[in-house]
Amino acid sequence: MQTAIFIQDLSKSYGKEKHRATALKNVSLEIGQGELFGLIGPDGAGKTSLFRILATLLTPSSGKATVEGFDVVKDYREIRRRVGYMPGRFSLYCDLSVEENLEFFATVSGATVRENYDLIADIYRQIEPFKKRRAGKLSGGMKQKLALCCALVRRPAVLLLDEPTTGVDAVSRREFWDILKNLKDEGMCIFVSTPYMDEASLCDRIALIQGGEVLSTNTPANLVASYPFTLYKTRAENNYLLLEQLRTQSNVRFCYISGESLRVVFHEGAERVIRYPSSEAEEVTPSIEDCFIQLMKKR
Amino acid sequence: MRTLGSFIKKEFLHILRDPLSLLMMCLFPLVQMAVLSYAVSTEIKHIPFVVMDEAQSADSRALVEKLRGNAYFEWVGEVKGPGELEGAFRKGLCAMGVVFPPGFGGEPLRGDVLEVQVLVDASDPNQAAAMANYLQAEVMDHLRAGGQAKEPGSGIVTEVKMLYNPQLLSSFSIVPGLQGMVLLLICATMTSIAVVREKELGTMEVLLVSPLRPRVIIIAKAIPYVLVSLVDVALILVLSNVAIGVPIRGNLALLLAFSLVYIFTSLSIGMLISTIAETQQTAMIAAGVGLMLPAILLSGLVFPVESMPGALRVLSHVVPARWFIEALRDVMIKGLGFEAVWRQFLILSGMCAFFTVVSIKKFKNKL
Numbered sequence: 001m002q003t004a005i006f007i008q009d010l011s012k013s014y015g016k017e018k019h020r021a022t023a024l025k026n027v028s029l030e031i032g033q034g035e036l037f038g039l040i041g042p043d044g045a046g047k048t049s050l051f052r053i054l055a056t057l058l059t060p061s062s063g064k065a066t067v068e069g070f071d072v073v074k075d076y077r078e079i080r081r082r083v084g085y086m087p088g089r090f091s092l093y094c095d096l097s098v099e100e101n102l103e104f105f106a107t108v109s110g111a112t113v114r115e116n117y118d119l120i121a122d123i124y125r126q127i128e129p130f131k132k133r134r135a136g137k138l139s140g141g142m143k144q145k146l147a148l149c150c151a152l153v154r155r156p157a158v159l160l161l162d163e164p165t166t167g168v169d170a171v172s173r174r175e176f177w178d179i180l181k182n183l184k185d186e187g188m189c190i191f192v193s194t195p196y197m198d199e200a201s202l203c204d205r206i207a208l209i210q211g212g213e214v215l216s217t218n219t220p221a222n223l224v225a226s227y228p229f230t231l232y233k234t235r236a237e238n239n240y241l242l243l244e245q246l247r248t249q250s251n252v253r254f255c256y257i258s259g260e261s262l263r264v265v266f267h268e269g270a271e272r273v274i275r276y277p278s279s280e281a282e283e284v285t286p287s288i289e290d291c292f293i294q295l296m297k298k299r
Numbered sequence: 300m301r302t303l304g305s306f307i308k309k310e311f312l313h314i315l316r317d318p319l320s321l322l323m324m325c326l327f328p329l330v331q332m333a334v335l336s337y338a339v340s341t342e343i344k345h346i347p348f349v350v351m352d353e354a355q356s357a358d359s360r361a362l363v364e365k366l367r368g369n370a371y372f373e374w375v376g377e378v379k380g381p382g383e384l385e386g387a388f389r390k391g392l393c394a395m396g397v398v399f400p401p402g403f404g405g406e407p408l409r410g411d412v413l414e415v416q417v418l419v420d421a422s423d424p425n426q427a428a429a430m431a432n433y434l435q436a437e438v439m440d441h442l443r444a445g446g447q448a449k450e451p452g453s454g455i456v457t458e459v460k461m462l463y464n465p466q467l468l469s470s471f472s473i474v475p476g477l478q479g480m481v482l483l484l485i486c487a488t489m490t491s492i493a494v495v496r497e498k499e500l501g502t503m504e505v506l507l508v509s510p511l512r513p514r515v516i517i518i519a520k521a522i523p524y525v526l527v528s529l530v531d532v533a534l535i536l537v538l539s540n541v542a543i544g545v546p547i548r549g550n551l552a553l554l555l556a557f558s559l560v561y562i563f564t565s566l567s568i569g570m571l572i573s574t575i576a577e578t579q580q581t582a583m584i585a586a587g588v589g590l591m592l593p594a595i596l597l598s599g600l601v602f603p604v605e606s607m608p609g610a611l612r613v614l615s616h617v618v619p620a621r622w623f624i625e626a627l628r629d630v631m632i633k634g635l636g637f638e639a640v641w642r643q644f645l646i647l648s649g650m651c652a653f654f655t656v657v658s659i660k661k662f663k664n665k666l
Contacts, residue, residue, distance in 0.1 A: 052666060056508065057507060057508065057665055057666045076664075077510070080508050080509055085505065086505075089504075091500070091502050092502065092505070093500075093502060094500075095312070095313060096316075100309070100312065104305055104306075104309050105509075107301060107305035108306065108506070108511050109509045109510060110510055154509075
């Protein structure tokens with residue numbers, strides 16, 4: 001597999017000495033052509049900084065990054081020709097119609113909608129009934145589809161999508177990921193970030209990022225398989241009281257609330273019981289979120 | 300080329316889809332011109348005056364009648380004695396008092412001097428001087444008509460002829476000045492906002508990640524506003540000619556060519572502001588306040604450039620409005636041709652080129 005994005009020891013900090021804030025610390029990644037790669041992490045983990053560096057909008061403080069073999073600092077113009085970038089914030093013209101937006105972004109990148117229609121056809125068909133509508137009046141999911149069309153219409157070699165599904169309803173999110181899967185099959189490299197852990201399993205490979213550092217890079221399946229403990233799930237009428245109780249139990253290594261239930265890891269060889277009325281421990285396969293929490297604890 | 304065309308089309312759509320702003324861009328200069336041309340006017344009308352007539356002669360009465368019929372003066376009443384006269388000033392009833400001494404209007408004896416005393420409220424010196432001048436002119440006029448001016452006036456009489464503006468209407472000097480100021484403000488503000496808005500809305504982020512070059516962005520942003528500004532120029536010229544009564548004596552084509560160069564200069568200044576400003580508010584303040592003060596104070600609009608202190612006079616050379624206003628007065632009011640204003644034309648063109656190049660160079664290619 002040929003490398004599309006190559007990142008080595010990349011760091012980025014903002015501000016002057018006294019108020020320095022570090023957004024990225026020695027990040028290294030390698031993403032191949034035709035790969036759907038996910039960058040998973042909570043808000044403030046440094047995802048947007050990394051995307052902006054790859055989109056040549058920010059210069060890294062140190063380290064090196066290339067996109068399609070071009071350096072993000074030296075050859076920024078070449079990169080701008082070759083990537084499709086979708087920022088986290090909706091960045092199309094709200095006072096232009098769907099059609100006008102698409103037409104405009106096609107022309108400014110030296111392409112036409114007609115010649116690249118095959119690439120966007122599947123997505124554009126969903127918003128075509130509203131092509132005369134102003135972009136600002138579209139629903140959240142529609143906006144994201146239009147933004148993706150505008151990023152795709154130049155037929156980029158690399159697609160950079162910064163949190164494309166944030167603030168989008170569950171159905172539209174699902175649809176969006178289906179679209180990405182299809183695009184990947186066209187041989188495009190897709191680098192996508194998301195704060196939603198459940199979307200991680202839809203990627204070929206993922207990198208977990210927290211506090212500007214990459215915790216782990218792996219396929220979702222391997223990441224789950226490498227979980228070092230046996231994980232149990234339990235629940236009670238009042239999860240908070242149950243959590244309090246578990247924390248006092250000496251056989252519990254650690255526990256935390258995850259959604260509507262609790263996750264418990266017992267000490268090795270310890271008795272796997274919960275001393276709380278009508279609550280039982282049930283073994284579960286860890287999710288990406290469980291892996292993330294475990295990796296964060298390790299730090 | 301196709302890129303530029305499509306970009307310009309997009310900019311036009313932005314303008315047309317926001318009719319309120321478009322209306323503002325067209326009305327704002329008109330309102331400003333109309334309001335300011337009356338506000339800044341140094342002419343005086345309806346000066347309230349009182350008369351203390353101790354002569355009670357036919358001559359004094361005739362003169363009072365004449366003053367009462369003049370639009371510049373407004374008759375308040377007659378006062379008896381210096382006490383009442385002072386009282387009228389104190390109460391603010393009048394700004395001028397005319398005193399005819401006893402014996403005024405009788406046959407003057409040889410060697411006698413006819414005297415009319417004029418008291419003027421000089422708390423505003425300019426206005427006072429103007430009032431005194433008007434009155435003197437009226438009195439001289441009256442005496443001349445009565446054949447009495449020959450004797451005191453025997454000797455040398457200077458006769459001043461006011462060229463280009465015989466009625467000394469201040470609007471002749473102020474209207475071109477206001478045009479310079481209003482055009483600068485409207486052009487610079489419009490363009491500076493146009494670029495900064497994209498930064499604020501986040502669309503600049505997507506625009507930058509494309510093969511677009513800064514010069515294409517800057518030129519495409521400016522062109523629609525050139526057209527809007529030309530509409531403004533036309534409106535302003537019609538307003539000043541028809542409503543304010545300022546003549547257009549010179550060549551209209553030359554006038555428009557000058558306006559075009561000036562528009563380009565103003566737009567390029569706006570572009571420069573927008574490449575530096577981060578928010579629309581900053582851009583508005585920079586364009587509004589930062590440009591308005593020099594355009595008013597250093598351009599010759601209010602204070603003549605010739606009478607400025609040395610340092611300010613030097614500074615006025617970099618104020619584009621100064622050159623435009625100079626040229627406009629020459630072409631519009633004096634009716635001079637290109638041979639009189641080529642210097643201003645070159646200077647403005649140079650400024651335009653300079654600001655355009657700097658704003659392309661300073662255009663931030665990153666976030």
